[in-house]
Amino acid sequence: MTTFPTLGILGGGQLGKMMAAEAVRLGIGVRLLSPKDAGPMQAYAHATTADWTDPDVLRDFATGCTAVTVESEWAPADQLAPVCPQDTALWPSPQTLGWIRHKGVQNDRLAARNLPLPAYRRCATRKAAHAAADELGWPLMLKQYEGSYDGYGNRLAKTPAELDDAWDDLAADDGLLVEQCIDFVRELAVQIARRPDGTSVAYPVVHTEQRNHRCHAVVAPAPIDAQLSENAQAVARNAVDAVEGVGLLAVELFETQDGAILVNEIAPRPHNTGHYTIEGCTTSQFENHVRAVLDLPLGSTDLVAPHAVMVNVLGQREGTPPHATGWRQALQVPGAHVHIYGKPEVRTHRKMGHVTALGNTATEARSRAEEAAKQIIL
Structure with a gap:
């Protein structure tokens, strides 16, 4: 029984x-x-x-x-x-969460295990940040160590004055993370579900499209060749192993101009870049997270259609309650799967929902998802 x-x-x-x-x-x-x-x-x-x-x-x-x-x-x-x-x-263990939630500690953990990363420096003082700029070169990406999300807590600095402004806004008692700014071809992501014994499965590599430093759309599979896809999945698995992750973890990556894969950061939980899996894969990222933390057999990560595209629905005003217009019209778009999260307060650029569509081509899936998402005004 x-x-x-x-x-x-x-x-x-x-x-x-x-x-x-x-x-x-x-x-x-x-x-x-x-x-x-x-x-x-x-x-x-x-x-x-x-x-x-x-x-x-x-x-x-x-x-x-x-x-x-x-x-x-x-x-x-x-x-x-x-x-x-x-x-x-x-699960995940407090140790894993501790390694990940502080971006400097996370980078050090990954670097110690030879994971490919942008060149970086952990800078405890403003003077050290300027020295890092001289060493790494401009422009730089400056990252708040803890608490950043959805574009908040990161700043591109092209000049010493911009670095000073970012330091004033982002630096904590232990400073901030200074990274080489990568001239990437595209941003990618891979979801990895991992059980306590280290058994894991990898989801397809996806292309994440950003607008104003926030994820606008996720395209699955990413438009990259098979070898690069295998490399990205291998890097993601190794990154999750490095932090001894259990559950579903998302690994955000850069594809560089010379065809290399670099780790941007890890999220120790289901992630916005994996929401497409609810309709797009045999087993969603959420189901495999539940399976993994309960140490149950992991499900297939195969796509159920050639292509899936997810588009985020962001808040366009400030206030409560989150009345929506266009919701009925969005539901009329054939093949569009509408998800509204039920948040009690709307904020500009806050993720309030998403739409996923499947298709025989990426263009077909993208058209359906974009059409439904643009109808919803929150």
Whole structure:
């Protein structure tokens, strides 16, 4: 007789919602914990809003769970670990999250294992940042060590004055990360699902298109040759192995002008660049995340159509509630799969949903996804 497991999710946003949806479909029990009403999680009965830094809250939440996972690297896994019941697994581990959430530590971890990276320096002082600029050359990409996302926390600097401005805005007590600015052909991403014993599967390499430093569209598979695709998947697997990741991790990459693959950064969770997998692959990134953290067999990552394209739906105003216009029209686009996350507050450029479409050609899939996405005004 099989006893179905229970999965605890620290976080209540769209990623937690989509993890929970896949778990429920498989008959797996779900609990969600968030420090505030995140909106998306409210579709689930066992959703709790409480102080997730309180040891008693965390202990009660984890008790009875087969495993607990996180929606983001900022969830308090390190605070849960000391009070987590012995029979409850916690994935990704607090150690993995610690290596990843600090961009300087992440780069050092990857570099120590000979992963290909842009040249970088961890600069503790403004003077050190200027010295790094003299060494690496202009322009530079300056990155906040912790807390950056969706284009926030990164800055391109072409002059010493721009470096000073970025330092004032981004530097923490331990400084910031200074990287060589890569003249890349395109940005790529690979999702890797990995079980606790290291068994893993890789998703197709995708091309991620950015607008204003935010992901606009994801094209699967990426328009690259088979050898480059194999290389990108191998680099992604090695990067995930280097941080001992468990669950679904996304590895963002650069394809350089000379055909090399460089690691940009890792996300220790399902990721926006993998949302296309819900309709586009035999097993979505969310289902394989659930499988991996519960140490279940991993599902196929094959595409179910020759091409899939995802387009993000971003907020276009500030305020509440998130009334949408054009939603009905978007649903009328043949072959378009519309996802609205249920966030209670709209902000300009905030990810409020996405649309995915499949097609026999990338152009066909792209046309359907773009047509539906442009209808939705939030």
